Amino acid sequence: KAFPAGQKDLKSKIKFDDVAGLDQAKAEVVEFVDFLRAPTKYEQLGARVPRGGLLVGPPGTGKTLLAKAVAGEADCPFFAMSGSDFIEMFVGVGSSRVRDLFQQARASAPSIIFIDEIDAVGRRRGKGGFGGGNDERENTLNQMLVEMDGFTSGTGVVVLAGTNRVDILDPALTRPGRFDRQIAIDKPDLAEREKIFMVHLKPVTLHTDLKREEVAKRMASLTPGFAGADIANICNEAAIFAARRAAESVEMQDFERATERVLGGLPKQNSLMS
Numbered sequence: 001k002a003f004p005a006g007q008k009d010l011k012s013k014i015k016f017d018d019v020a021g022l023d024q025a026k027a028e029v030v031e032f033v034d035f036l037r038a039p040t041k042y043e044q045l046g047a048r049v050p051r052g053g054l055l056v057g058p059p060g061t062g063k064t065l066l067a068k069a070v071a072g073e074a075d076c077p078f079f080a081m082s083g084s085d086f087i088e089m090f091v092g093v094g095s096s097r098v099r100d101l102f103q104q105a106r107a108s109a110p111s112i113i114f115i116d117e118i119d120a121v122g123r124r125r126g127k128g129g130f131g132g133g134n135d136e137r138e139n140t141l142n143q144m145l146v147e148m149d150g151f152t153s154g155t156g157v158v159v160l161a162g163t164n165r166v167d168i169l170d171p172a173l174t175r176p177g178r179f180d181r182q183i184a185i186d187k188p189d190l191a192e193r194e195k196i197f198m199v200h201l202k203p204v205t206l207h208t209d210l211k212r213e214e215v216a217k218r219m220a221s222l223t224p225g226f227a228g229a230d231i232a233n234i235c236n237e238a239a240i241f242a243a244r245r246a247a248e249s250v251e252m253q254d255f256e257r258a259t260e261r262v263l264g265g266l267p268k269q270n271s272l273m274s
Ligand code: ATP
Pocket: 018, 019, 020, 021, 022, 058, 059, 060, 061, 062, 063, 064, 065, 066, 116, 117, 162, 196, 199, 227, 228, 229, 230, 232
């Protein structure tokens, strides 16, 4: 998944309604939306401004989607980067990219920065430097910390980050004033999977015998352990199977084949056990 790192004026059209389930997480990020809409209100009241939030959960559960929805609800630009982009970078490149990204975000404030896979840069420092190669990662992490510390209450930039490994993060990242808030994003339960299917079935042309509600219910019960991204995939694959059959609409058999296909592509065990 390639992010246009620091692309300017990337206004998100995604709203909370596009994020199915995750009610608890949505309730927790509402404060960021409120802050982005009226940063000075917080300042005037002398409140400590919410600066960063960690969205913690397995891959494909909607962390990026939720961050985009925060930007969409606040109607502000969304700047994104992925921690894994910074691995094996030449000296100085990672930290200067971080500097640029924060600079752009500040210039377009109120705005939001999303750092996907923050664990790739944010692993605890000072361990396992076999033959070097970690230096630039550490520089990048240090730059991130410097940038976050440089925010004053009127900066109007919220930084969200996604990870599924909060345990390996450098404690400096989770200190007050940095990513001091953790928001759990879990795999969807049965009712949530049904809601996610409802969202991703919307663009699909279903056979006239099928009702969206019924397909969503049935598919939700067939997909324990699937994440939102897997569900989006199933809906898309089902439409592709139907197209290959030269059919005019998508039938249950297409969903069944698509489920098997997506299941085959999932990593064994861990995706299905939780
Ligand atoms: P990663 O950790 O791999 O970056 P992520 O948690 O950021 O994953 P997203 O990129 O947000 O996951 O999700 C991928 C896609 O899956 C979304 O663009 C969306 O189509 C679908 N999706 C995931 N969760 C949901 C959800 N709760 N509601 C609707 N769609 C969802």
